[in-house]
Amino acid sequence: MGSLSGCVGEITDDEETDVTVTDTAGRTVSLSLPLDRVVLARIGFEEILPILGVGDRVTAISEGYPRYLPHHTEIAGWEDAPSVGFAFDEGGINTEAILNQDPDAVLVSPDFVDELRETLPDSNHVIALDFDNPDLDETAENIELAGEIFDREQQAESFIENLRSYQDLIQAETKGLSREEKPTFYLETFDEYVTFGTENLDGKVAANAGGYNLVEDAESLPQVEFGEYELNPEWLLENDPEFIFRRVYANESLADEEKAQRRLNELIDRPGWENLTAVQEGNVYLFHERLAFSIATPLGRAHFAKCFQPELFTDLQPRELFNEYLEEWLGSSYPELLFYPRPGETLER
Known part of the structure; x- marks a missing residue:
């Protein structure tokens, strides 16, 4: 602090x-x-x-x-x-x-x-x-x-108020959800079969958006350098998440839809993944690393919320919301995709 x-x-x-x-x-x-x-x-x-x-x-x-x-x-x-x-x-x-x-x-x-x-x-x-x-x-x-x-105290305070407004938007709809109302998810870091717990970085962002992190039910998972958990691929197949998210470098994997689709195909072509619920229902997503690992985390959380709870956020457009933030505070928007496919959308392979 x-x-x-x-x-x-x-x-x-x-x-x-x-x-x-x-x-x-x-x-x-x-x-x-x-x-x-x-x-x-x-x-x-x-x-x-x-x-x-x-x-x-x-x-x-x-x-x-x-x-x-x-x-x-x-x-x-x-x-x-x-x-x-x-x-x-x-x-x-x-x-x-x-x-x-x-x-x-x-x-x-x-x-x-x-x-x-x-x-x-x-x-x-x-x-x-x-x-x-x-x-x-x-x-x-x-x-x-x-x-x-x-x-720059005044600018800092104004910016904090803006971020809180985005966070409140999501929390108002998700804070009262029961465990049964939260779909399960697996969120992968830059490394294969490495994930975060509910209280760490990306895992916390997604868990506070109306989803349930699968590793909450795991016992004695090995931890690696920054508190991540390393999973056995068989464990993931057995626990069958409803959603899968993969953190990627945007300039490499989200530069355009063609590159994003190619990277998504590489992800879901892993052995046994064709049997996972998330893959079968088209709920596998790539996300820009800055959505869950930057000062604008509350806006990143909106993307996960739209995936988990579309009926609660029918009018929410996360990409547009994020670009409004970027235009207002930085005078620009990201040239890359932020989330692929767009939150709430599914794609035919």
């Missing part, structure tokens, strides 16, 4: 203000505001900084932005920004490239903050923020902190 110690007034370009913040990793960091030179050592900041109107303060970025989020990179105006490496590449985050920028602050996700703190001097002000949390209350605290350290 992030918090600000003391009060920060309006900060002008020629005025420096010393503040102390507690970032999402629970670390106390002293800063001199304004932050004019900012390095993004991880992805996850591609929406909040442009939304707050401070995207132009970014001087260098993670290699993950042009690689996995080229459209966001273009919207933010970071196409020509120097790279500081990618956390999951062999070379990891390039601290020398960060030092070359002489940044006022280095923004990173909580899971990599210790690594950077060990190699960067205190003057570079490593700050942990997390905008990929499916819990909107925790995300809101990070948005508030970002608003305060960039002197």
